[in-house]
Amino acid sequence: MTILKSREAILALAILALLAVIASRFPAFVTPGNLARVLTDTSPLILLALGQMTVILTKCIDLSVAANLALCGMVAALMDGMGVPLAVILPAVIVMGAALGAVNGLLVWKLGIPSIVVTLGTMTIYRGTIFLLTNGAWINAHQLSDPFKALPRMVVLGLPIMAWIAVAAVALLGLAVARLPLGRALYAVGGNPHAAGYAGISVGRTQFAAFVLAGALAGLTGYLWIARYAVAYVDIARGFELDVVAACVIGGIAIAGGAGTVGGAVMGALFLGIIKNALPVVGISPFWQMAISGSAILIAIAVNTLGRRDPGRIILKQAEART
């Protein structure tokens, strides 16, 4: 745990250094008002990274979260168009997201299909379903009701609701992971599935629960995304799953499962969020963002894996390192 703690300290220092470098040229970037804007803008990434973290902890991966987000967001927009009140839409998208996550979870749990195959498939199915629902049409700002659009932007105590939701999710998941049996089970299943099984923890059920949680968060984020940007179409958040995985990997969540913290996932998301928001300020074309997050994934996975490698086994270290 001391290594993990220090890794998060390193990441925190990296974020501060990044902010310092930007501030040295553009002091306006680090004003409280702008930092609040960056936090709000990064909220969807934080929410999805929390869900992805729980999935990765159990040795799985969910590539369908962005498609899930887009489908739930589109359904929220369609419900709004039919005059459904927001108080119904919100729980509906969370349940729907959880149901889409449950589909992934059931295929992994009951049929033992590798999660990468399942979610690669559901990713295209969920996104294709948006097209089936809308025939490719866009839902624009004037077609969305005012209360629907207003909620995420409503400012409470200096921060928009959207940012508060992310903060609340971080606090709740932090508590759940540390205190609830299910939270501990995530680590047990990822750390050693066989030992977890002998300890009476169902590996499949825990993985299922992680997928449901990731799906519910994606559903909620779907509404927030559509409401904030006030537009819904088939390609919303396309490729966002890569940013989410990147945030987790940068945050030190081990892709082999069993290791990683809520704080790490949040900082990984913030790191990417700051870079994304700083690029236009610094005057770099937004087309650089994809390559930068790709490089960030590679550097982070290299640092994390090489740092975690067991130094005691010299015989056949190549084969050993892969397990």
Added chain:
Amino acid sequence: MTTTTAPRQIPNRLTSPAARALKSWESLLLVVAVAIFLMNAMASPYFLDPWNLSDASFNFTEEAMIAFAMAMLIVAGEIDLSVGAIIALASTAMGMAMSLGAGTPLIVLVGLGTGLLCGAFNGALVAGLGLPSIVVTIGTMSLFRGISYIVLGDAAFTGYPASFAWFGQGYVFWVITVELVIFTIAALVFGTLLHRTSFGRIVYAIGNNATAARFSGIRVDRIRFILFLLTGLMSGVAAVCLTSRLGSTRPSIATGFELEVVTIVVLGGVSILGGSGTILGVVLAAIVMGLVTFGLGLLNVPGIVMSIVVGALLIGVIAVPRLIFKLRT
């Protein structure tokens, strides 16, 4: 990513080779391919026209070229999700070479070379540093395509020389396209490599138990590196064909290719956990996929709906046999 392995089933009666061949995944695929072929032929009177069939082959040749290399990679227990991004980068490099005045042979060399370099980069990270291939190739998927976006932004390379069009639009003889010939050669080469050489046996050995393979004196990481190199090279070949066929390069070229390639490989009966699968299965799966998407195209089904079918195929192909097995026991 799950590491649970089912215990090996030992049959209580040995079956004859003929019976086994009939029950194999490949013969099932053959039946499916013939059935879809007949359905297409009944659905549209124009389907059986040789020129039409030749056009239909474009639906799978480029994906299948990569799928052969990917099949070997997956048999060895690795995966490469960056193949679509490699195509984008190779195509961008070819566009740059073209705008600097390179002729067709040089453009092709640049495309193949870029593919090899990308494969070497993946291979070095996975085999050299021992990083997990899923994360590495998710990262390089973003990096390679990201470089294309940096170079091109929202612009495009067009105006490839006329002779360059031969690879994606040319015919070798009557209705036989250049791509179909490349596909056939690639199938034979990779089939021989996987099923008739010691290299192929080693790939299976690594996929079944990398540690045991290492103890047997196999240079596991070198083989892994070569497999990534081959996948990169075949992505370069596909980039040449696709760029030549489209006649232009955009950074969004070949988006989602990795999904189609992995689907073909898995549909072809290659276990995603590594250790088993055949090139013949991949060939048949490519033809099945090509016929399905072409048939849907004849029915005016839009591309994004076809991607639902591809996604459902990917899951269904693995889920249905497991479901049947579960219900039986």
